[in-house]
Amino acid sequence: MLAYLKTFRLGNLCWLLLSVGLLLTHDVAARKQKKPKAKTNKQQKDSNYQPVGKPVTGIASFYSPGFNGRRTSSGEIFSNDKLTAASNHFKLGTWVRVVNLRTKKSVIVKVNDRMHKSMSRKGRIIDLSRAAAVKIGITGRGLGKVSVQAVKKPRIK
Secondary structure, eight states: OHHHHHHHHHHHHHHHHHHHHHHHHHHHHHHHHHOOOOOOHHHHHHTTSEEEEEEEEEEEEEOOGGGTTOBOTTSOBOOTTSOEEEOSSSOTTOEEEEEETTTOOEEEEEEEEOOOHHHHHTTEEEEEOHHHHHHHTOTTTSOEEEEEEEEEOOOOO
């Protein structure tokens, strides 16, 4: 009889632990699903820029590392770590939002250089710095289909 009670208690203890474990994992899964997504700082910052004009669709590429330290058409020193771009479609000094049409990721860059004419003939509308290319996810392929639209830079008070 004593052996039966020990087995009964051990069986109940196993069922109790199993039940508690299932409840805890179900509760964690339920909490993960109910959390609403908050806007990230990047999304909040992007929404401060007002679009200007019509978007242009085409192919984007990014600078090779050999351009680091050279002067751009605007006179600035080029750095692949900054969010800049070269384009023949926008005036120098224009801020533009570049959206990767495949991933829907976007980045805002300053146009501070011009592209070579042969790049335009190949359907390229913008040449991004490496930092900007990483943000929208075109570094793996080297090229990406994008939409580019001029934006008005917000005034900082």
